[in-house]
Amino acid sequence: MRRFRRSALGATTLALAVALALASCSSGESGTTSGGATVASKLILGGPPECPTRPFCVPGLKKTYGITFKSFKPLDVGGPQTVAALKAGAIQVALLFSTDPVITDNGWVALEDDKHLQNADVITPVVRTAALNDEITTLLNGISAKLTTDNIVPLISQVAEQKQDPAVVAKSFLTQQGLLPSSGNGAGKSLTVGVSAAFAENEIVAEMYAQVLEGAGYKVKRELDLASREVSDPALKSGKIDIKPEYLASELGGPLANAPDKASGDATAELDALRPALLSQGITVLNPSQADDTNVFVVTKATADQYGLSKVSDLAKKV
Incomplete structure (x- = not known):
């Protein structure tokens, strides 16, 4: 959502170093449920520090999709730290903005919010x-x-x-x-x-x-x-x-x-x-456009191919 703005892209080397340093300080609960391991239980989610308490992030994923990740890594608000961490493999799922060019530039996959967790910021x-x-x-x-x-x-x-x-x-x-x-x-x-x-x-x-x-x-x-x-x-x-x-x-x-x-x-x-x-x-x-700038969960193409991911609900599949 555009109530939160990311910092300007840049300082990629510094952001990458920060992302890698955070690899040892993840937070969150195990994603293995009583029904068995899910795709999400194998993956680390990265996003803004407030994600664990925001309804559109960790709590909403659990309530709406039944998803709990292996862990959560606090980074920035859809900015260079999150991007660098996804590139480096320090996280496997990133919370970004749907209109961020970095998604298409890297050939990443924005997962469809098929149960409408995110607000429509059209x-x-x-x-x-x-x-x-x-x-x-x-x-x-x-x-x-x-x-x-x-x-x-x-x-x-x-x-x-x-x-x-x-x-x-x-x-x-x-x-x-x-x-x-x-x-x-x-x-x-x-x-x-x-x-x-x-x-x-x-x-x-x-x-x-x-x-x-x-x-x-x-x-x-x-x-x-x-x-x-x-x-x-x-x-x-x-x-x-x-x-x-x-x-x-x-x-x-x-x-x-x-x-x-x-x-x-x-x-x-x-x-x-x-x-x-x-x-x-x-x-x-006046009339809304069809341009929706909202939060989106993003994975690399390799991760999408490995687990068959195209929508957020796919993260709840058993493995």
């Missing part, structure tokens, strides 16, 4: 209702209709790893998808596009919003350095910004909706809860 435009009109709705919903988990991953890679300008990457995507208007009714109207944190994915999508609006004639200001949802939510309500890309589950837990209990693996149910919660505060939630 990228969705939210707009100050007073600033909204039919043209803006059509333009932003058009982006949502084209944006998927699969096609945003290479865009993130271009910015986060190849250090390309988010504006250039966004424009290329919009052009390829035929989303850039050549004219519109925005002349003389000003809008401000913000974010809930300045990371590559957020900046790319915010740029997409800004550029289609500029193509329609609007004068667009960018506020792409807002530090958190605790900053961007009040900014949206007050009119400091008019539009921002959001994530359904994370925004439900933000200061405007303040309904973290409504977050779930069902994006439709989340949308049904978020829309009235924000509309009552003068904010409209």
Whole structure:
């Protein structure tokens, strides 16, 4: 979920050393149950230090899937330590983010969350209702209709790893998808596009919003350095910004909706809860995309092949 941000990728050598050093300080219980050993009982899970107490991690795996790993290794929040540990074999299962390019770059396998343990953090435009009109709705919903988990991953890679300008990457995507208007009714109207944190994915999508609006004639200001949802939510309500890309589950837990209990693996149910919660505060939630940036359990291809893994429930198979 995007309530937690990973550190920038880098310092791989240091991260690898840390991951290997942690090999001798695993925590957790044996994964062998009264019904016999499972695949999970042979494997070490690595992830953020809070994983053993978070419902989407160790407790949720046990409750929802009946899975207990051989042990748990505390690392970082989907960052370089976790990546390095999976590469080195210090862990066999890693908790990462579904849109992290490192998964496809390494040919790793993201296990399908077939019992919907994770919340759906689908990228969705939210707009100050007073600033909204039919043209803006059509333009932003058009982006949502084209944006998927699969096609945003290479865009993130271009910015986060190849250090390309988010504006250039966004424009290329919009052009390829035929989303850039050549004219519109925005002349003389000003809008401000913000974010809930300045990371590559957020900046790319915010740029997409800004550029289609500029193509329609609007004068667009960018506020792409807002530090958190605790900053961007009040900014949206007050009119400091008019539009921002959001994530359904994370925004439900933000200061405007303040309904973290409504977050779930069902994006439709989340949308049904978020829309009235924000509309009552003068904010409209537009159509969600198909880009879901959520937690995902990842294994190497070798591990997937060895145990026949494609979904999380496969980890509960007896061996």
